[in-house]
Amino acid sequence: MDIxxxxxGLMGSVMARNLAAAGHSVRAWSRSGGAIEGVTMVDDPTALFGAEAVVTMLSDDAAIREVVLDRKLLEHARPGLVHAVTSTISVAFARELAQAHAEAGVAYVSSPVLGRPDVAAKGELQILAGGPAAAIDALRPIFAVIGQRVWDMGDEAPAANATKIACNMMITMAIEAxxxxxVLTEANxxxxxxxxxLILGTLFGSRSYQVYSANIAQDNYEPGFKATLGLKDLRLAKEAAGEQGRALPMLDAVHGRMRETIEAGLGDRDWSAMARYTIEGR
Known part of the structure; x- marks a missing residue:
C-alpha cells in the first residue's frame, strides 16, 4: 500500500518504520526532519497526499491545524485517499477536521491509539476508530501492522476522540489512586x-495498574508519556465536559494534581510522576 x-515523533517514527518493514511503500514528512529506515523522506508534506492513505501522528490540535489545514493539504489529495489521524486531539477539533474533509471530498477517520512507544514498536497498539465503515476498512492493512486490535467507535469520527480522552483521564485517576x-500504607x-x-493479584489487575504500579514501586519515572502531554489530554477532557455543561470532580482533581506536578519541575518526566508529587511533594 502507498502510504x-x-x-x-516517538510514536510516529516506530509506526512508520513498522509499516515500511511490513512491505508498504512509506513516504514521510516531519517538522523536525530526521530519517527512518525503509521510509522515504519528503521536503513538502503536500507530496504525501498523492498516496492511497495518509496517517497523521502530530502532537496536538495546533500542529495538525498548521500542517494540514493552514497549508491546505486536502486540496492536493488524490481521489479515494483516506486520511487517518492517530493523534490525541480535542473533540471540537475532530468535528472541525471531519467537516473540512467532507467539504474537500476526502475520507477521514479519527483513529487515536492506546499504547506507549514500546507498545507501538511491537505493533500492539489498540486503535479506536471513528468514521465511515468503508474508510475504516480501507485502512485495515495499515491498522493490521501498527495495532493489535481495532475498536469500532461508530460512524462519527469525534466519538473515537472522546473515547481516547476518557481513557487517558481514567489512567491518571488510577495513578492518583x-x-x-x-501514602496510607507506607505510613503504616x-x-x-x-x-x-496484593492489589494486582486481587482488585486491580489491569494493564494501567500493572505498568504504573511498577513505576511507583521503583520510584522510576523515565518518560514514556510526558507529564506535559498528560496535562494537555486532561485539558481536552475538561473542555469536552464543559461542552456538555457538566462538572466532573475527579477530573478536576487529577487535572490540578498534574498541573502541580509540572509546576514542581516534573513536566519532562513520565506522567506517572504525578504519583511522586502526591507521595513526596516533589
Whole structure:
C-alpha cells in the first residue's frame, strides 16, 4: 500500500518504520526532519497526499491545524485517499477536521491509539476508530501492522476522540489512586512492592495498574508519556465536559494534581510522576 506519514515523533517514527518493514511503500514528512529506515523522506508534506492513505501522528490540535489545514493539504489529495489521524486531539477539533474533509471530498477517520512507544514498536497498539465503515476498512492493512486490535467507535469520527480522552483521564485517576493508597500504607509499615502485589493479584489487575504500579514501586519515572502531554489530554477532557455543561470532580482533581506536578519541575518526566508529587511533594 502507498502510504504517506505525517509526524515522526516517538510514536510516529516506530509506526512508520513498522509499516515500511511490513512491505508498504512509506513516504514521510516531519517538522523536525530526521530519517527512518525503509521510509522515504519528503521536503513538502503536500507530496504525501498523492498516496492511497495518509496517517497523521502530530502532537496536538495546533500542529495538525498548521500542517494540514493552514497549508491546505486536502486540496492536493488524490481521489479515494483516506486520511487517518492517530493523534490525541480535542473533540471540537475532530468535528472541525471531519467537516473540512467532507467539504474537500476526502475520507477521514479519527483513529487515536492506546499504547506507549514500546507498545507501538511491537505493533500492539489498540486503535479506536471513528468514521465511515468503508474508510475504516480501507485502512485495515495499515491498522493490521501498527495495532493489535481495532475498536469500532461508530460512524462519527469525534466519538473515537472522546473515547481516547476518557481513557487517558481514567489512567491518571488510577495513578492518583495508587499514589494516595501508598501514602496510607507506607505510613503504616506496608512496603510498595507488598501492597502492589496484593492489589494486582486481587482488585486491580489491569494493564494501567500493572505498568504504573511498577513505576511507583521503583520510584522510576523515565518518560514514556510526558507529564506535559498528560496535562494537555486532561485539558481536552475538561473542555469536552464543559461542552456538555457538566462538572466532573475527579477530573478536576487529577487535572490540578498534574498541573502541580509540572509546576514542581516534573513536566519532562513520565506522567506517572504525578504519583511522586502526591507521595513526596516533589
Amino acid at each position: 504517506g506519514f505525517l509526524g515522526l 495508587m499514589a494516595e493508597a501508598v 509499615g506496608v512496603g510498595r512492592d507488598r501492597f502492589f502485589d
